[in-house]
Amino acid sequence: MGVRLRRLREERGLTQVALARALDLSASYLNQLEKNQRPLTVPILLKINAVFGVDVQLFSEDEEARLIADLRDVMADPGLDEEIALTELREIASNMPAVGRAIVKQHRRLRQASERADALAMRLGVGTEEHEPAQLMPFEQVRDYFYAHHNYFAELDEAAEKLFAAARLTVGDCAAGLKRYLSDRLRIQVVIEAPNEQTHAQRSFEAPARVLRLSSTLMPGQLAFEMATQLAYLEMGDTIDKLARDAASGSEETYRLARIGLANHFAGALIMPYGRFFEAAERLRYDIELLRQRFGVGFETICHRLSTLQRPNARGVPFFFVRVDRAGNISKRQSATDFHFSRVGGSCPLWNVYEAFSVPGRILTQLATMPDGRTYLWIARTVSRGHGGYGAPSKTFAIGLGCDMSHANRLVYAKGLDLKDQSAAVPIGAGCKICERPACPQRAFPAIGRRTAIDENERRFTPYPVA
Structure with missing residues (x-):
């Protein structure tokens, strides 16, 4: 932490004496801090935040x-x-x-x-x-952009809270209020009708006619989310456009995908306003089922919102959120923590997110240790969606939500788990091609950069043993 403090001082063009005076410390004490001979305490971090306006996350x-x-x-x-x-x-x-x-x-x-x-x-x-x-790919650029921002955008969250109050919305029943707001404030007619049999569109906005068409197959919480998403484009267009161009780096496809992701972020923040959602999550110990009942939305939507609670003065548990299919493809990945899987070689089959497919609809918990020694608490459950009657195709995903073990005691899902027993944790990795575990029976590929022990006269239980 001393290196970061020294770099912060040098970036501001300050001497040790000047910074010590600004922080109300002695020059010798500051010198010890910069040499890592003294710890950076919370009071000092708060002083740094007050003097420089920097996020204390810099020292995390x-x-x-x-x-x-x-x-x-x-x-x-x-x-x-x-x-x-x-x-x-x-x-x-x-x-x-x-x-x-x-x-x-x-x-x-x-x-x-x-x-x-x-x-x-x-x-x-x-x-x-x-x-x-x-x-x-463009969608990977958008993922990286959200990852770099800890999956939190203050401009969108704060504006959503103000709009929630201005539109007189009700927690758990936002659909009626949003429909009224779109009609009274923006002169937009909301029509709920059977979906088009060819496109199966859930939301379709006809700008010239000022008509927003929504599928009758949507649940109340989904109707609210779709109305909130369209409202994001109408009310927050300039802010979303600015953030999306920052994410795109000149790529038109990345820009459009970023706009969708940011509009969805705003929609979630509108129907689950930060202050109310954070207070409920802390009070209910992050019980996803109780939060679903409170806010009237689905399991995946609650999990996604939990991964965005990173407001500096009211931080929730920093979660990693992921959505995978049966083939192991990761279609959603948002992170407010340091955990992320590599792009090289997929993810780990020992991860409980894949086990969730064997017990549909049931919440599974897992203590999992990465090769660097860090342990995480993982929650996983399947979600299914359909859009038609008997025989119509549907889609099923497994949703994973994980946090570092240091936050596990804040979650109801830690109940009954021995958080101090390191041997109870399942050893997983970031992906077979970069995982350095030498004796994993589930290894699918040899590790990149390591020579494989090849012996035609010997067969081992562990595939691709390292030489």
């Missing part, structure tokens, strides 16, 4: 862990042909965080450039390299 261990996770993702690139020890990455993250962030940014630019070069080569009919390029 979670920020360092997030950077380590990003650096490990970079070093997993097979093109580097270099095995970097985790201790070295920790050194960079703790003592040279700005350098670490620059490495991550440069690597992402390289991936984008490689993607463009490969696309151009395909158009020109020129052969590409044998290995598949690491592509950063």
Whole structure:
């Protein structure tokens, strides 16, 4: 933490004496802080926040862990042909965080450039390299943008709370109030009708006619969410546009996807306003079923909203939210914590999110340890959706919600678990290709950057043993 304090001082062009005076400390005490000989206490952090207006999250261990996770993702690139020890990455993250962030940014630019070069080569009919390029797709750019912002956007959350009050909405029954607001304030007619049999559209807005059509198959909470999403484009268009252009980096497709993601964020914040939702979550110990009953929305919507509670003066549990299908494809991934799975080689089959498919509708809990020693509490359950009668196709996903073990005692789901017994935790990894566990029976691929022990005269229980 001393390195970060010193960097903050140098960025402001202050001497140690000047900063010590601003923080009401002695110069010798500040010198000890910068040399990591004294801890940064909460009162000092609050003084730093008051004097400089910086988020105390800058001094959080979670920020360092997030950077380590990003650096490990970079070093997993097979093109580097270099095995970097985790201790070295920790050194960079703790003592040279700005350098670490620059490495991550440069690597992402390289991936984008490689993607463009490969696309151009395909158009020109020129052969590409044998290995598949690491592509950063538009939806991945949007994921990274939300990840960088801890899945929280103050502009949207604060505006949603004000609109909730102005529209006189009711917690748990927002649909009627939103319909009234759209009609009285914006002169928009809301029509609930059977969905188009060809498109099965749940929401369709006809701007010239000022008509918002919603599917009659939607539940009240879903109707409220769709109306709130359309309201986001109408009332918060400029703010959403600014944030989306910041996320897009010139990509039109990324820009449009970011607008949808930000509008959905605003919709969730409107029907589950931050202050009320945070108070209820803390009081109910993050019981998802009770929160569903309180706010009148689905399991997935509650889990997604829980992953956004990162307001500086009222932080909830920093969650990692994920949605996967039976094939292991991750279709949603939002993180307010340092945890994230690598893009290289999928996720871990020992993770309880996949087990949820075997017991549909039941909430499963799991203590899981990552290779770096950090342990997480995971909650998983399946959700299903359909849009027709008998024989019509439906979709089923598993929803996962996880937090660091340091926050587990705040959750009702820790009841009955021995949080102090490290041996009870299931060892999982970020993905087979970068997981360094040497004896995992579920390994699907050899680890990148490590030589596999190949012996035709011996067969082991553990696949792809490391030499």
